[in-house]
Amino acid sequence: MRADTFLAAxxxxxxxSLDALLGSRGLVVVAPHPDDESLGCGGLIAAARASGRPVHLVVVSDGCGSHTQSRLYPPEKLRALREAETQRAGAVLGLGSGDVTFLRLPDAHVPSDGPEADAAAAAVARAAAAIGAGAVFVTWRHDPHCDHKAAAAIVARARPQMPGVRVYEYPVWGWTLPPETEVGPSPTGLRLDVSAYRETKARAVAAHESQTTDLIADDPQGFRLEPAMIDRLCGPYERFVAIPA
Structure with missing residues (x-):
């Protein structure tokens, strides 16, 4: 199926409902970069926490690839900034500091296989077991970013260690694919109405100031989220593509 047809579907x-997505249990969100959790699953996280369900966030990469030319924010300082932003965003959505794990794999070089990928998969499985998760949510395997693909591969590697746990994928960059790109069969899965949490989600996204403002002003080539993309992802619904076991 073409990407444009798939995403329309x-x-x-x-x-x-949350029950249909998760059963009566909590969830783990796997984000390739600090901010993907808010963009793709912010409403889901807020809704789950509002209902008293446990949520754990696993951030895979260190986020240091967004502003590689900045002298004001060399890699260690940029990593610390992006992790602090993630903690602030998480707090907006209802997460505590202990609800977030940072794996700190290299941004733009997250491995899909090998020992580091295995260790990341084990970390995801441990997070799911620790909270008795009913589902794990990760970026769509066809998102046109290597780390998003790798994160999906890591969750696939973790799945044998998580019997009975559902897996869903959430598109973030999928709408930037060439429309004719072939992405496989028609999607199955569910949408969640997050209209009650749109303002909360927007505040969580805005907490990632290094990605949404000119906070880091000394890197002309630095990454910045486009307002149109934020608007696209902060609508009344979030989409979750079911991945069969």
Whole structure:
């Protein structure tokens, strides 16, 4: 199926409750970079926490690839900044500092296989076991970013260690794919109505100031989220593509 057709179908997936997505349990969100959790799953996280469900966030990369030319924010300082932003965003969504794990793999070079990928998969499985998660959510395997693909591969490696745990993928960059890109069969899965949490989600996204403002002003080539992309992802629904076991 073409990417444009697939994503249109994802926009029309059946609406579901948290119970339909998770059963009566909590969830783990796997984010390739600091900010993907808010963009793709901010409403889900806020809704789950509002209902008293446990949520754990696993951030895979160190986020140091967003401003590689900045002298004001060399890698160690940029990593610390992005982790602090993630903690602030998490707090907006209802997470505590102990609800976030940073794996600190290299941004733009997250491995899909090998020992580091195995260790990351084990960390995801441990997080799921620790909270009795009913589902794990990770970026869509066809998102056109190498780390998003790698994060999906890491969760696939973790799955044998998580019997009975559902896996869903959430598109972040999928809408930037060439529309004719082939991405496999029609999606199955569910949408969640997050309209009650749109303002909360928008505040969580805004907490990632290094990605949404000119906070880091000395790198003309530095990454910045486009307002249109934020608007696209901060609508009334979030889409979750089910990945069969």
């Amino acid at each position: 994802a926009d029309a997936l059946p609406l579901a």
